[in-house]
């Protein structure tokens with residue numbers, strides 16, 4: 001297997017996407033910090049997360065639902081024809097995000113369920129699952145038609161806030177890309193999508209607003225043997241780096 005390459009950026013997700021050329025990306029897998037988190041924080045169910053290692057602030061910034069249209073417009077634009085887009089999502093946000101993504105041109109297939117095995121926060125039916133919205137641009141066949149729509153893996157405990165196990169993204173990347181293709185995550189957090197992508201021989205570009213997220217991701221990807229390309233590139237300087245952009 002050829003070595004995977006990666007490139008990381010720090011900044012706003014939409015601004016970062018705007019630096020990428022049209023139809024240059026093979027897969028987007030991402031997990032924005034939804035405004036629904038604020039509601040849970042307001043009623044106190046996420047107070048234990050306040051002293052995260054993710055930021056010098058108490059918790060990362062939320063990404064307001066009012067910005068979904070510009071986000072999905074950019075994601076649709078940068079994806080090549082015949083590609084997939086996976087959006088980690090909660091049930092409340094799904095109702096808002098789905099029609100906005102469809103308006104930008106995506107076909108919505110279904111929500112996948114990430115079953116975290118153990119229960120988590122909440123008062124009314126404690127949370128054991130998250131959703132992953134499965135969208136398509138054009139037409140692309142999944143690599144394995146025998147995979148179920150429930151992906152089961154224990155949640156990450158005491159990690160980066162809202163950290164996902166790479167094993168979940170591995171299923172999505174394995175289904176929707178070939179080795180050597182380019183996966184991006186505009187809200188990468190601790191880089192679980194990048195870890196999954198590079199360990200499967202895909203290339204990865206990631207971005208986050210938070211410096212610690214970039215540092216954590218870089219270390220994880222280097223530890224896994226991936227090769228880093230220039231991290232300070234801006235879109236207007238994007239040379240052909242062999243990452244497909």
Ligand SMILES: C[S@@+](CC[C@H](N)C(=O)[O-])C[C@H]1O[C@@H](n2cnc3c(N)ncnc32)[C@H](O)[C@@H]1O
Nearest residue numbers: 012013031060162163164187189190192209210
């Ligand atoms: C839910 S976390 C991602 C967790 C990630 N999936 C993981 O496994 O670690 C969301 C991330 O979005 C980042 N973020 C918040 N607002 C952002 C923005 N406007 N642009 C880019 N990143 C942002 C936060 O710093 C946080 O790291």
